[in-house]
């Protein structure tokens with residue numbers, strides 16, 4: 198008889214224990230339950246199950262502590278953590294303490310079964326290979342990375358997985374997607390956290406200076422080298438160096454970077470001495486490195502050296518569900534820094550933010566919230582507080598040409614509209630489309646009316662219908678070149694009525 202896979206569910210909530218057992222028992226699994234961390238540990242001690250589902254938040258011993266206990270009893274124990282909400286912190290922590298995976302409540306039964314099957318397969322592989330992963334313990338930390346979308350959860354998982362080793366990580370993604378944030382997060386969770394973190398923007402340093410910047414130089418090695426200089430790699434010994442915009446690095450410099458990665462050695466410019474350095478390298482680019490490798494502007498061997506683990510930062514438009522959380526986070530930060538007192542955004546504003554295409558990603562969103570929060574009067578950001586370009590984009594679904602003509606003349610700007618940083622005005626054309634937000638989302642009538650209504654409400658106290666009537670009649674008259682007969686047909690009113698309305702509304706033909 199084949200042995201049934203064993204699964205232990207540890208949760209202090211009896212409903213979760215019941216529902217999870219039911220779902221898992223629908224497959225041929227032997228499911229047992231424990232109502233606390235302590236009980237769970239005792240069960241694992243008695244007979245280790247193939248897979249454990251463990252609640253992260255429990256009365257008594259918490260999930261992470263239980264996880265540590267379990268893994269110290271049996272470092273190979275596969276554990277799936279269950280969380281009520283996905284934050285970067287819990288996700289990274291879960292993976293760091295050696296959880297195999299984690300799942301968010303409320304559960305999707307299909308997802309539970311898929312995770313269980315996957316874990317059991319890993320269990321079988323591990324048993325066959327005799328391999329095991331040691332646990333890693335580090336102190337507490339705080340995250341500044343917001344998002345609980347599936348795409349971000351993948352990012353957090355990978356961060357958790359690469360913190361234990363010195364593996365080189367390549368972080369790619371559009372401008373403003375959080376590449377640097379991720380690099381810092383990897384560093385903060387690594388065993389190098391107490392050592393320096395040095396970020397070098399390879400695109401910002403002139404080509405003739407970058408080598409001296411990175412490796413230092415000897416006195417007199419070139420004109421202007423009046424003294425010896427210690428480079429970033431040397432300064433950073435024992436630490437982590439973040440090579441930002443690596444796609445912009447000159448070929449000659451690339452060769453030297455390759456040498457550091459391969460031999461752990463550097464030479465100062467104009468020097469003869471070879472210095473040993475112990476530096477972990479993280480790199481980022483918003484360019485398509487594969488493409489640059491093809492044109493031979495980037496060394497293929499360096500590419501492979503850097504690209505050991507790849508973290509792709511999803512653009513904001515691929516994770517619209519993170520927008521409300523990011524907005525909250527930015528508003529809270531602004532409050533803490535006493536830069537604004539606004540607490541929330543109106544429903545209309547949220548709708549607009551969700552529809553925007555965000556070519557500048559989180560940086561652009563941050564900037565928009567900041568600018569709106571500063572001019573908002575109450576505790577809520579209203580449609581009128583949004584920067585003009587966001588309000589205008591709302592009319593057209595973010596497209597450059599309006600998909601439906603809009604009769605309402607654009608309002609006077611509601612407040613100061615500072616220049617947008619370059620990142621925020623980058624054309625969206627090059628970016629990939631996602632099903633959630635196609636390249637140009639034409640407004641449907643309902644959405645258009647929502648915006649019109651929000652705008653009219655924000656702009657003046659004039660009765661909405663009167664305003665709309667004036668705009669609509671004016672528009673039709675223009676369209677029909679002032680021909681009253683055709684205009685009245687189009688509008689569905691008699692010529693006499695039209696004349697009366699024109700007079701009453703103060704329109705000119």
Ligand SMILES: Nc1ncnc2c1ncn2[C@@H]1O[C@H](COP(=O)(O)OP(=O)(O)OP(=O)(O)O)[C@@H](O)[C@H]1O
Pocket residue numbers: 341342343344370371372373374375376377378379483523526559560563620
């Ligand atoms: N997930 C996120 N949660 C909260 N803030 C974020 C997130 N992602 C990015 N940010 C914020 O957006 C801004 C841009 O992030 P960052 O500098 O890491 O992006 P980047 O990908 O390095 O951009 P670039 O390619 O333009 O250098 C920062 O202020 C950062 O704090």
Ligand SMILES: [Mg+2]
Pocket residue numbers: 376377441
């Ligand atoms: Mg950056």
